Amino acid sequence: MASVSAPSQTAPAPTAPLQRGIVKMVLSGCAIIVRGQPRGGPPPERQINLSNIRAGAMARRAAQGQPDTKDTPDEPWAFQAREFLRKKLIGKEVCFTVEIRTALGREYGMVYLGKDTTGENIAESLVNEGLATVRREGIRGNNPEQARLCELEDQAKSSKKGMWSEGGGTHTIRDIKYTIENPRNFVDSLHQKPINAIIEHVRDGSVVRALLLPDYYLVTVMLSGVKCPTFKREADVETPEPFAAEAKFFTESRLLQRDVQIILESCPNQIILGTILHPNGNITELLLKEGFARCVDWSMAVYTQGAEKLRAAERWWQTSCLVVNADAMVVKLNSGEYKTIHLSSIRPPRNEGEEKNKDKDKRFRPLYDIPYMFEAREFLRKKLIGKKVNVTVDYIRAATGPGEGTPAFPERTCATVTIGGINIAEALVSKGLATVIRYRQDDDQRSSHYDELLAAEARAIKNGKGLHSKKEVPIHRVADISGETQKAKQFFPFLQRAGRSEAVVEYVFSGSRLKLYMPKETCLITFLLAGIECPRSSRNLPGGMQVAEPFSDEAMLFTKELVLQREVEVEVESMDKAGNFIGWLHIEGVNLSVALVENALSKVHFTAERSAYYKTLVSAEDACRQRKEKIWANYEEKPVEEVVHVSEEKERVANYRPVYVTEIADTLHFYTQDVETGGQLESLMETMRAEIAAQPPVEGSYSARRGDYCIAKFADGEWYRARVEKVESPAKVHVFYIDYGNREVVSSTRLAAIPPAFSTRTLPAQATEYAFAFIQVPQDEDARADVVDCVVRDIQNSQCLLNVEYSGATCPHVTIQFGDTKDDVGLGLVKEGLVMVDVRKEKHLQKMVTEYLNSQESAKSARLNIWRYGDFRADDADEFGYSR
Numbered sequence: 001m002a003s004v005s006a007p008s009q010t011a012p013a014p015t016a017p018l019q020r021g022i023v024k025m026v027l028s029g030c031a032i033i034v035r036g037q038p039r040g041g042p043p044p045e046r047q048i049n050l051s052n053i054r055a056g057a058m059a060r061r062a063a064q065g066q067p068d069t070k071d072t073p074d075e076p077w078a079f080q081a082r083e084f085l086r087k088k089l090i091g092k093e094v095c096f097t098v099e100i101r102t103a104l105g106r107e108y109g110m111v112y113l114g115k116d117t118t119g120e121n122i123a124e125s126l127v128n129e130g131l132a133t134v135r136r137e138g139i140r141g142n143n144p145e146q147a148r149l150c151e152l153e154d155q156a157k158s159s160k161k162g163m164w165s166e167g168g169g170t171h172t173i174r175d176i177k178y179t180i181e182n183p184r185n186f187v188d189s190l191h192q193k194p195i196n197a198i199i200e201h202v203r204d205g206s207v208v209r210a211l212l213l214p215d216y217y218l219v220t221v222m223l224s225g226v227k228c229p230t231f232k233r234e235a236d237v238e239t240p241e242p243f244a245a246e247a248k249f250f251t252e253s254r255l256l257q258r259d260v261q262i263i264l265e266s267c268p269n270q271i272i273l274g275t276i277l278h279p280n281g282n283i284t285e286l287l288l289k290e291g292f293a294r295c296v297d298w299s300m301a302v303y304t305q306g307a308e309k310l311r312a313a314e315r316w317w318q319t320s321c322l323v324v325n326a327d328a329m330v331v332k333l334n335s336g337e338y339k340t341i342h343l344s345s346i347r348p349p350r351n352e353g354e355e356k357n358k359d360k361d362k363r364f365r366p367l368y369d370i371p372y373m374f375e376a377r378e379f380l381r382k383k384l385i386g387k388k389v390n391v392t393v394d395y396i397r398a399a400t401g402p403g404e405g406t407p408a409f410p411e412r413t414c415a416t417v418t419i420g421g422i423n424i425a426e427a428l429v430s431k432g433l434a435t436v437i438r439y440r441q442d443d444d445q446r447s448s449h450y451d452e453l454l455a456a457e458a459r460a461i462k463n464g465k466g467l468h469s470k471k472e473v474p475i476h477r478v479a480d481i482s483g484e485t486q487k488a489k490q491f492f493p494f495l496q497r498a499g500r501s502e503a504v505v506e507y508v509f510s511g512s513r514l515k516l517y518m519p520k521e522t523c524l525i526t527f528l529l530a531g532i533e534c535p536r537s538s539r540n541l542p543g544g545m546q547v548a549e550p551f552s553d554e555a556m557l558f559t560k561e562l563v564l565q566r567e568v569e570v571e572v573e574s575m576d577k578a579g580n581f582i583g584w585l586h587i588e589g590v591n592l593s594v595a596l597v598e599n600a601l602s603k604v605h606f607t608a609e610r611s612a613y614y615k616t617l618v619s620a621e622d623a624c625r626q627r628k629e630k631i632w633a634n635y636e637e638k639p640v641e642e643v644v645h646v647s648e649e650k651e652r653v654a655n656y657r658p659v660y661v662t663e664i665a666d667t668l669h670f671y672t673q674d675v676e677t678g679g680q681l682e683s684l685m686e687t688m689r690a691e692i693a694a695q696p697p698v699e700g701s702y703s704a705r706r707g708d709y710c711i712a713k714f715a716d717g718e719w720y721r722a723r724v725e726k727v728e729s730p731a732k733v734h735v736f737y738i739d740y741g742n743r744e745v746v747s748s749t750r751l752a753a754i755p756p757a758f759s760t761r762t763l764p765a766q767a768t769e770y771a772f773a774f775i776q777v778p779q780d781e782d783a784r785a786d787v788v789d790c791v792v793r794d795i796q797n798s799q800c801l802l803n804v805e806y807s808g809a810t811c812p813h814v815t816i817q818f819g820d821t822k823d824d825v826g827l828g829l830v831k832e833g834l835v836m837v838d839v840r841k842e843k844h845l846q847k848m849v850t851e852y853l854n855s856q857e858s859a860k861s862a863r864l865n866i867w868r869y870g871d872f873r874a875d876d877a878d879e880f881g882y883s884r
Helices: 078-089 122-128 144-159 183-189 244-255 283-289 307-315 373-384 424-430 450-462 485-497 552-563 592-598 606-610 614-627 678-694 781-795 825-831 843-861
Strands: 018-028 031-035 045-050 093-101 107-113 195-204 207-212 217-223 231-234 237-240 259-266 272-278 316-324 328-332 338-343 388-397 412-419 500-508 513-518 523-529 539-541 544-546 567-575 581-587 657-664 670-674 709-713 719-729 732-736 743-746 751-753 768-772 798-806 813-818
Touching: 018 045, 018 078, 031 093, 045 122, 078 122, 107 122, 122 144, 183 259, 195 244, 207 259, 217 283, 244 272, 244 283, 272 283, 283 307, 316 373, 338 424, 373 412, 373 424, 412 424, 424 450, 485 523, 485 567, 485 581, 500 552, 523 592, 552 581, 552 592, 581 592, 592 614, 606 614, 614 843, 657 781, 670 678, 678 719, 709 743, 719 751, 768 825, 781 798, 781 813, 781 825, 798 843, 813 825, 825 843
Parallel strands: 045 107, 217 272, 338 412, 523 581, 768 813
Antiparallel strands: 018 031, 018 093, 031 045, 093 107, 195 207, 195 259, 207 217, 231 237, 259 272, 316 328, 316 388, 328 338, 388 412, 500 513, 500 567, 513 523, 539 544, 567 581, 657 670, 657 798, 670 768, 709 719, 709 751, 719 732, 732 743, 798 813
C-alpha cells in the first residue's frame, strides 16, 4: 500500500468523539482496520489512517491480467513499521478519534492502545522508533500533538533510530516470492516440518494466504481434511454459502496476522494442503467442533495430526436441548439447525404384546399407558430442557423399509449425550427407566460407553429400580379434556379459582395455542393465550387448506423455544365454546402474551382491556409499531383519531418522602425517622439529657416491667427513650430504643423512669418499622446475612426516599430510594442476585413487579450470588441410582 497522509484541503472536525474497537489488521505503518464486537454475525469494520505521519509503502503484487504492470517492492523500513504495529496491536482493544474525513470516505485520526487516551499514542511510538516521518507541511503552531511528534522525530534523528540510521535501509526491503515454480517439490523439500509464518489474508474459513518466514514465500494454503462454506462469484457478484461469513470471521479473529506455524503436508493439483498450528489450538479441529466445517476424505489422508481427531471433532457438538422423549431429543446446533438425536444403545420402556392387551375402545397413549415411560420422559425433561449439552455421535442407523410385521424407520443419528460430565443414557439406565440393547458380536455400531451402560443396568437390576422392580407398576390416569366441552365445564371453576396453577407445555399448535399437562389436576387441556391476536398457522378446513398468515411460523417457533416442555404457571380466565381454556401463561416471570407482542409477533386483542397486563401490552405494541418490525412492517398510521379508553384501574401512587434510616434488622426489616420531625427529636434529646444531668436517677431504683416506657443508657454513655420488651432477670432486660429501632440487653441499673415531659405523649416514637416491598428474604442464614450486610453498608445512617406500596402483616411494605441517585434499593438487591422477588397480584403494582422479575431473570442468567449454582429451587435427584 502506498504511503498515506491527510490531505491539507480538508478541514478537521470541530470535535472528535472517542471511539473504541479491536484491531483486526495492520495494513501498513500508518493504517489499521478496526472492528466492533460481533452481535449475531461478523461485526462492522473501518479503516483508520494515522494523522500527521507518513510510513513507507508496503510491497504490492502486479495486477493479474495486466502485463504492463510490475510488482512494487517495499519502501525502506515499511515492513518493519508494519511489524511494529502488528505485534503491538493485533487483537487488542484500542480507542481512536477521527479528526479528518475526506470526500472519498477516508478517515484520519489518533489511535491509543487501551480504553482511553491515557494509553500509548501509536503515532508517537512509531515516530519515536524512527519508523515514520512527521508530515510537517500541515503543522499548526498551536497544536501540542503535532509539536510533540516533531520533538520525537528530532530525538529519533539524533539517536539514529530506524530510517535515520546509516545505510539507507536497503537491507530492510523484503524479497517477496509470489509464485513457486514447482510447488510439489517445494512442499516435499520441507519434509512436513513446522515452519514459521504470518497469516496475511483469510479467503474463507479453510483457505488462507500465508507469508512463510524467513524466505518470504507468499503462498495460499488450504486446510487439510476439512472444507468450510465458501463465497461463490458469478458475474462479479459474490454470494456467500450459508455460514460462510461466520466461518471466515471465526478463522480471521483467531489467525489473521498472527504468528503461527504451518505444516505443509501435500500439493495435489498445485493446491498446497497444510495444518496451521497456533499456541491456542488447532484451527482445523476448532472449525469442526463449532460446526463451521465438515470433513472431506480426499484431503484427510495427508492430515498429519491424526484423522481420527478430525472425525471426533466433527461428531462433537455443543447444543441446546429443546424437546425430549423417553430415548430421543431435538437439539439446536450452534449453526441454528435443529436435529433429532437418539440415545445410543438403549431401549425405552415398552409394552410387550401391547396390541393384544390394550383396550380397543380406549385411545392408546404411550406416554401415559406404558409403564415407566412417563417417568423416563420426565427425568430427561427436567434434566435437559433448555440446557447446554455435549453430543458425541456414535453411529448412524440406516433407514429401514416396511416389511412383514416390521414398521419403517427413518435414518437415526445415535449419540452419547452428556451434561456436566454425566452420561444421560447411563443415568437413565441406572434408574431402571431404560434397558441396554444387546448386539451381535460382529456388530460394532454401539455406544462408545457400552460397558458403562451394561454396568449401570446390572446395578439397576440388583437394586430393583424402575423396570426391574417387583413392585406394582405406576399407573397414570390422565384425563384428556381437550375439546371435551362437558368435561372442560366441570374443570373450569377449579382452574379459575386456583389463580396461578402449575403446568407443563406438552405441545405447541401455534404461537398462541398450546396443549398443557396440569399435574395437580392430572389432566390435559388446550390453552389459548389471552389478550393477543397471533398470526394463524395453515390448517385443513372443510373448504380446503387455510393459508398461513405472515409470521405465523416465526411466532410458533418463538413459543416453542420459550415454553415447549417447560414448567409454567397459568391463570385461567375464561373458556370458549369448544372447551378450550383462555388465560395468561407465565414462564420464569415472563408473560408469554407480552413476549409475543414485544417481539412483533402478535397484536393486542381488545379483550386485554380488562386485564392487568393491558398497559404493558399496549406500550410494547406501540414500540414495535413505531419500529415497523415484522407484522408491523407495512403498517400505515391512520389519520383518524382513535378513541382513547380511559382505564379506571387504581394507579400506583408514588409519593416518596425523605427519611433517615437508623437500623437494619436481621429479618431485613428496617427502621426510619421522618426527616421533617428530626429537629423536634434533637431538641427533645438535648433538653432531656440536660435535665437528667442536673438530677441524675438513683442507680438500681427502677423496676423494669414488660411494656413500660423508660430511659436507657446506651453504650455511648448517653440516655435514650426505650421500651421494655422482656425481663429475664435484673441483669438481663431486653429493651427497644423507640426513636432509633435498635435493641439491646442491659442491666436494670442502666434503666430509669422516663420523665413525664419527654414521654411519647410529648413526641411519639420516631422509629417506624418497614419491610422491603416485592422481595422475599432468603431462608439460608448465610445468604440472608449477605443481604443484611449489603443493606447496612448502603443505607444505614443515611437519608433516603421512601414510598409505601402496600400493607403487611406486621408493618407496611415500601420501596426505598437512595437520596442522591434515586435508584431503587430493593431493585438493586434483586439485580445483584441477593434476593428473590415476591410476586404481588394487585393490578396497580404489575409494572413494578414486572421490572423486578426482569431484573431477577438477568441475575439468574448471570448466575449472581444466590443463583450462582443455577435455579436452586429445581429438583436435584440422585443421578446414578447409588444409595447415599
